[in-house]
Amino acid sequence: MSEPPALGPRKWRQYTAAITINLSAVATGLSIGWTSPTIAHLQDEKTPVLNESLTQDEISWVTAIFCVSPIFPLPLCNPLSDKFGRKIFASLIAVPAGLSWLLTILARDLVCLVIARVLAGLAVGMTVFIVPMYVSEIASDEVRGVLGSFLMFALNIGILLGFVFGVAMSYQMFAICGLTLPILFVCAFAFMPETPIYLLRKNRHDAATRSLMWLWDNEKMIVDRELLKLQETLKKDERSGKSVSFRDLWGNRGTTRGFLIALALLPGQQTSGIAVVFMYTATIFRLAGSSLDPDSAAIILAGMQVVGSLLATMAIERAGRRPLLLISTGGMAISHGFLGVFLLLQSQGHDISSFNWLPVVILSSYTIFYCIGIGPVAFVVSMEVLTPDIAGLANSLAVALMWIMSFVTVKGFPVTSEVIGNYGCFFVLAVFCSCTFLFTYFFVPETKGKTIESIIEELNGGVQSTKSDMNKERTAP
Numbered sequence: 001m002s003e004p005p006a007l008g009p010r011k012w013r014q015y016t017a018a019i020t021i022n023l024s025a026v027a028t029g030l031s032i033g034w035t036s037p038t039i040a041h042l043q044d045e046k047t048p049v050l051n052e053s054l055t056q057d058e059i060s061w062v063t064a065i066f067c068v069s070p071i072f073p074l075p076l077c078n079p080l081s082d083k084f085g086r087k088i089f090a091s092l093i094a095v096p097a098g099l100s101w102l103l104t105i106l107a108r109d110l111v112c113l114v115i116a117r118v119l120a121g122l123a124v125g126m127t128v129f130i131v132p133m134y135v136s137e138i139a140s141d142e143v144r145g146v147l148g149s150f151l152m153f154a155l156n157i158g159i160l161l162g163f164v165f166g167v168a169m170s171y172q173m174f175a176i177c178g179l180t181l182p183i184l185f186v187c188a189f190a191f192m193p194e195t196p197i198y199l200l201r202k203n204r205h206d207a208a209t210r211s212l213m214w215l216w217d218n219e220k221m222i223v224d225r226e227l228l229k230l231q232e233t234l235k236k237d238e239r240s241g242k243s244v245s246f247r248d249l250w251g252n253r254g255t256t257r258g259f260l261i262a263l264a265l266l267p268g269q270q271t272s273g274i275a276v277v278f279m280y281t282a283t284i285f286r287l288a289g290s291s292l293d294p295d296s297a298a299i300i301l302a303g304m305q306v307v308g309s310l311l312a313t314m315a316i317e318r319a320g321r322r323p324l325l326l327i328s329t330g331g332m333a334i335s336h337g338f339l340g341v342f343l344l345l346q347s348q349g350h351d352i353s354s355f356n357w358l359p360v361v362i363l364s365s366y367t368i369f370y371c372i373g374i375g376p377v378a379f380v381v382s383m384e385v386l387t388p389d390i391a392g393l394a395n396s397l398a399v400a401l402m403w404i405m406s407f408v409t410v411k412g413f414p415v416t417s418e419v420i421g422n423y424g425c426f427f428v429l430a431v432f433c434s435c436t437f438l439f440t441y442f443f444v445p446e447t448k449g450k451t452i453e454s455i456i457e458e459l460n461g462g463v464q465s466t467k468s469d470m471n472k473e474r475t476a477p
Helices: 009-021 023-033 035-043 056-071 074-084 086-091 094-106 110-138 144-148 150-168 171-189 196-201 205-215 220-236 246-250 253-271 274-279 281-287 294-315 321-347 358-372 374-384 388-443 452-459 467-475
Strands: none
Touching: 009 023, 009 110, 009 144, 009 171, 009 205, 023 035, 023 094, 023 110, 023 150, 023 171, 035 056, 035 150, 035 171, 035 294, 056 110, 056 388, 074 086, 074 110, 074 388, 086 110, 086 171, 094 110, 094 171, 110 144, 110 150, 110 196, 110 374, 110 388, 144 150, 144 374, 150 171, 150 294, 150 374, 196 205, 196 220, 205 220, 246 253, 246 388, 253 274, 253 374, 253 388, 253 452, 274 281, 274 294, 274 358, 274 388, 281 294, 281 358, 294 358, 294 374, 321 358, 321 374, 321 388, 358 374, 374 388
8 A cells, every 4th residue: 555645745844843953053064164264364474363373283283173072072962862852952052052153253362262163063063963863753764864864964054154154254254153053043943842752751742742743734643653653662662761871782683783883884974084175175175286276176065065965865765875875985985096096196296287177076076975975874874773762872972983083084184194195195095985885885784765663673684674564554554
């Protein structure tokens, strides 16, 4: 039996909730995009805010501390979101985000600027933790992938705005615009519901029903069915209402496999070199001898990220998760390989001046490959391969490792390039992307269109549910 027609138009409020919480991702993406266009101003003798210009080493700390500081709130993210709810926790993102922009405006020395970047990193860490969780808990199975891909799309819009603002605005005006976004997010998100599954865990059945009624546009028959399904899920879950420990991650084969998948895909985002490419965009183009202005090149790359994210949003429920991951990691490996060869030929004295346009094409291709696959899909899959009670702890650990790898790649890029050459760095990144490709090929299942219960069953070695079986379950009285 086919899916009831009523299901289609009833999901617009789920889209509204997903878009609203992703305003926090736009705000934190802006803080990511702040770095590239601002570095030159901070190194200028007439720096706009600091008492003296920053050295290259000091700049590396400003960029690298931002990459590692998202780890700091992670130990508290899971217990706080369980205690106070997804909605309140998400609203708290505005606190470090707003304070970071205030300190950015007022900074007069390196310490103040580093603290501002730490606070910005805290906001990023909270965003990356709570947005996939909130979206996965309010979205129906049919649109879970699409709504989950909004996170990377929103981050990339923020990054693009950061690159554009950095060129078009003064230092102070940029920070003032940055300050308005967290405020806008809190005001808009105040009208969104708490997730139904969280409310059921707290035995707030009336509130869970009201949440579902809002998400499903007051369609009572669908709400009753969804409520029953969530209650059955919680009954099957022996750990529901109990604290989850590290030991629970190894409780059964399916949970262990899901945890290892998250532990590979999320750090795989950063070992692909995305942070290096965007933190050192101007440096890379200068090394490659590109004739294009570094700020213009950065805006082009950020635009390519937005295009790639949009493609991912349209393709994630059509092409599936696995194909997008394989195309993405394979394409990134090839892109790094080509750039490595270009820099190698350049270092050996070959005349490649007629190909100075090539780095822009290579990095634009790399950016699109990243955004159609590993960028958004890693977050989606990491939430789909774990039960809701385990997902918080497991993804906290995976995200922590992700930020550690981000710090290592960003801080280590200048040092490594001196040891093995610039071309060597990109060959290493190509190897990392190839490893993620192989892991995906052999260990990551397809999760498109499946319920989380059927995905976990498959990871446990059970029989994979077919789409017709799932449709029967949805339409069963």
